[in-house]
Amino acid sequence: MLVPIKWMSQYVDINTDEKTLADKLTLTGSHVDSIINNEREVENVITGKILEVVKHPNADKLVVTQIDINDGEPLQIITGAKNVKKGDVVPVALEGAKLPGGVRIKKTKFRGLPSYGMMCSYEELGFEDKVIPKEFRDGILILPEDTEIGKDVKEVVGLNGKTLDIEITFNRPDCLNIVGMARETAATLNTEFKFPNIEIKNETENIKDYLNGVEIENEELCSRFYAKVIKDVKIEPSPLWMQRALMDAGMRPINNIVDVTNYVMLELGQPLHAYDLEKLNGRKLIARRAKTGEKVITIDQNERELSESMLVIADEENPACIAGVMGGFNTEISESTKFMVLESANFNPKSVRETSKKIGLRSEASARNEKPMHYKMAEFASQRACQLIEMIGAGVVVGGYMEAGKSEYIPSIVTMRPYRAAELLGVEIPVEDMLKSLNSLEIKSTFDGEQISSEIPFFRADIVEEADLIEEVGRMYGFENIVSQPLQGKIKKGRKSLRREVEDEIKNIATGIGLYELTTYSFISPKSYNNICASEDSELRKYIRILNPLGEDYSSMRTTLMANMMDVIQRNSFRGVEGAKLFEVGNVFIPLQLPITEPPMEKSKLCIGLYGKYDFYDMKGVVEAILSRFGIPISLKPIKDNQTFHPGRTAGMYLNDECIGIYGEVSPEVLDNYGLNHSVYLAEIDIEKIVECKDTNWKYEPLPKYPAMTRDIAVKVKDEVLVGDMEETIKTINPYIIESVKLFDVYRGEHIENGYKSTAFSVTYRNKERTLKDKEVESIHKKILEALETKYGATLR
Structure with a gap:
């Protein structure tokens, strides 16, 4: 997960440099893979306002602009960009400006007219294509109209800061968001953590006048469903600060409503989804299992066939969303949307994971919904999104909310024995330090003289037993501070099978x-x-x-x-x-x-x-x-x-x-x-x-004292006779005297009729107790020929 340090600093006091921060987070269990430098090699690029745009007299695809940079005379710049117009505020690279990649800007001429600089796109300022908003992918970056003229674009656009790329383990979904990492950072650095102050100032009317209810048919797959309504929705680009926060976190800005839902998902870890209220049949939302053969067109405009194992959010007639995975195309918000429903729900992780895999869809939202999240976060995230919508003027929040499923939370209590912690960790940690570590993680803990009792917050679903608390104490104490000890026990020495x-x-x-x-x-x-x-x-x-x-x-x-x-x-x-x-x-x-x-x-x-x-x-x-x-x-x-x-x-x-x-x-x-x-x-x-x-009980014999005698034998047999069988037959004639039999030739061709082959063997004879005589060898050799003739029809060549 990408964690921009500027964003995280809103919730925690960071009193050290990014390298030290990364090292300390890694040592307390949040492994930092890398530190991404957001600093761009940009010099002498300032903001300017376009005063005039006229067609180039000698080129059909170029326009001549006059730009106010708050420095006296307007600056003439020629461009081929099609998205600029009079009144736009844009980044202007002046003569001598430096851009990423070592690019230097010089005065130049386009078809006879001078150009004293260049207007910049996001790409030219060093941004990756995957995070550039679609409206600016092939054109100049248009800044908010109230942007001050003549300001350094690095300050205006935020071309600075560092981002941590952190590996989050599956059991810590509470860290898969900026606030969660801020909480870890506060405990690691021993500084103050500040949860976002959520307050909606101007709610109006009543949600019951707009939405006819939310319902959960299967609480096994959806434990909570929380809904808010926004009216007078205005779809437009989100503020630059929000866009830049999303871009630094690796997401592309879309529009103000979508950006708010993504911002809250990254901030708090709770995915949200927005529906066009007027496109919902019956103005009602139901969390239910899909029906066999039921289909939905997702927002990527692909039709997906559903099965009964999948959970959908539906109106009174059709599915409007594949729960926890992707929204439906027919109910998504658009520029014509005036009323919207904001869904914040808690789904069964296993169901989301299986559904995502079956339909071949995976997103930032599904990645979070696949992990255990507590239903309490649904309300916080919805309220936070409404606060941001109100703050940026994207709509008016309707009073009240509708919910179904669980809402009350009773914290679980887990106990820990200090002596057991010492046994598992191999180091004596004072009880006071244990309490300090646990409380810094918002795990309210007290000591009664024998054991520590801890009240587990809703966002730490991974803590269920004593060993989990001991791990928390150990990682905050610092595993690097624990001296390695040899293992002790009465384990018997193992061996391979x-x-x-x-x-x-x-x-x-x-x-x-x-x-x-x-x-x-x-x-x-x-x-x-x-x-x-x-x-x-x-x-x-x-x-x-x-x-x-x-x-x-x-x-x-x-x-x-x-x-x-x-x-x-x-x-x-x-x-x-x-x-x-x-x-x-x-x-x-x-x-x-x-x-x-x-x-x-x-x-x-x-x-x-x-x-x-x-x-x-x-x-x-x-x-x-x-x-x-x-x-x-x-x-x-x-x-x-x-x-x-x-x-x-x-x-x-x-x-x-x-x-x-x-x-x-x-x-x-x-x-x-x-x-x-x-x-x-x-x-x-x-x-x-x-x-x-296997038989590897090898028997060793001394080298033979007496010489061996070797005789060759060549016989003609039918093709189907196996050489291996013939070798075995030869060996059985006199195993005591016949030391070895080796085939050294098989011949087919001239002088051998079709269907036959000539096979030649070298037979070695040896008596281990005395020297053999020729007569003895000849006798055995004769018996070999007789056996081969009798058994295989062999004839001597």
């Missing part, structure tokens, strides 16, 4: 072999399952739909990590990254039943993605490197029915006949869905199975 240890080890292994780790959202788009070509009956499509998603792209809890991995690969490919090795360890969410009636099962998975200069065997090597570190012997089987993968280049990882994962080349159809023109390799492994089956 076995699964977490395994996950950490996987990450260490993966990063050690050159993979980059990803962390992605646990919720994905339902379209992602189509993108990875999951079949209609796939278990992956049994996902949990989120009731209140951030958007359609984040509306389902993921059942696989592969969709996220493909998204990352697509994004990096499109941004020119030609290749990468990636991995993610994360949870997937498996519902026990749909619709869900209990929490889903969360399973930890490892997903690996390779693209670029890598192939199937690179992926195989990565997978084996990780699993081997956990002592998990897997067997591979071809997978042909998974539509995410290429049917001839995909392997399932099996452990005790149970599939614990899959890896392979992504299918061309999936690549097309992601707009990729290069190969991608994915793997997904169940970490729960790694945890369950």
Whole structure:
């Protein structure tokens, strides 16, 4: 929130510079993000009155003006601005004047006529476009007609001062306004706080002659509705001082009535809304739930469809406002408005927040209504707005008011034990200092010898228990003054779970072999399952739909990590990254039943993605490197029915006949869905199975004493015979003597008929107790050939 120090100074004595103020507020809990300097680099710019405006004789789009600057002869200035006329008071940059951005003003000629300066717009004086009133966005700044001539424009327009940009936490809506921050400042600086003196001097007639009542149908959504009526409304620009206060606080001035409601909202934190009384059917306002299918055109001129969960302010026939979010176009005030109703109400924060999100509207008002505000403020804000309307001559306040809902307030009492404060804060604070701190925050507190009793003001809804009072004492004492102490207690030393240890080890292994780790959202788009070509009956499509998603792209809890991995690969490919090795360890969410009636099962998975200069065997090597570190012997089987993968280049990882994962080349159809023109390799492994089956009780043996003998064997088999099966068969012939079996060649081509392949293995033999003899090796080698012939129809090449 932006807090202009000039504005806040109206309610509190600030006896220090802005840097010290910002530091002290931060230390007492109101974090100041930055100090904005409102000083503009403006020199030699004064106010002047236009005496004459004539068309330039040599240019259709220029006019020649004569301006009185209270310095003798009028000053001739030529301009192309279309919003100036005789009698206007404007900022005049004289010869040699300096403007923001280092601009210097010099005498110049326009089509043969001299111009001795320049009239200035808000933009030329250094204001951002977002706060410039619409009537001045493309023209010269027109000052009030009673502005003194020849005055320095910095004083007239207020081009000075500092603004604090303060981060307000959700639990402190009382600070989301200038008065609230003034109260905090007074307590921080130990100075006097002055609440605005609210007094309406000239109320006339009776509200009952104009308004037929206000009503609340659902007090759960609207706890108080307070209404005042203003007659003889005159819509015109608000005074310059009010416009500048709003601009420094980051809001654009609109007109006097809207500016008053915004001014009070920023000042007191209570949003207000004004209705054209003559546009209300039945001259009555009702806070009720919207009807199914009911629609309203909001002031941004968009039609919004409403639902029964939303609260509206309606007349006797139609909705006139989406409560707490945005007003209706058909009942808004306009230049023809003569009678208006000023609404000040207190709404259910949850209802406002949900409504704002559903219709996609968020404003300064809804941001405040989304937070808990007390119904007592509704009356103060309404009275303050009426006072300002009367003060600036925007209308005449009608006597009386109409209200519905709660109005009486009985303060809650919260107690605090001084010794408990010392235990939690770690420092002994005298009771007198505690009382002083609490009372400075308008929390009336007394001490009875044992405990402090505090009467909680209506604007501090966040204080509900002893710990809240202790926090108030601590922050006013200054957390920086509390010496850090070591924690004490009998807490047992914690440790990571076995699964977490395994996950950490996987990450260490993966990063050690050159993979980059990803962390992605646990919720994905339902379209992602189509993108990875999951079949209609796939278990992956049994996902949990989120009731209140951030958007359609984040509306389902993921059942696989592969969709996220493909998204990352697509994004990096499109941004020119030609290749990468990636991995993610994360949870997937498996519902026990749909619709869900209990929490889903969360399973930890490892997903690996390779693209670029890598192939199937690179992926195989990565997978084996990780699993081997956990002592998990897997067997591979071809997978042909998974539509995410290429049917001839995909392997399932099996452990005790149970599939614990899959890896392979992504299918061309999936690549097309992601707009990729290069190969991608994915793997997904169940970490729960790694945890369950890992065997890291490594047994170490001395280096062999006796030499090994190696024999190669090449056989021809049918294409469908798996090399892995053949390796296992070879090993079983004599596990004691056969030390290893390695495939070193697969050949198809000349001299090998179609449908067959030649496979060549290197078999290493070793006896750990003595040197092998050739006859022994030949005997085992012969048995290998016989087993391969019998089981797979293999023939020796």
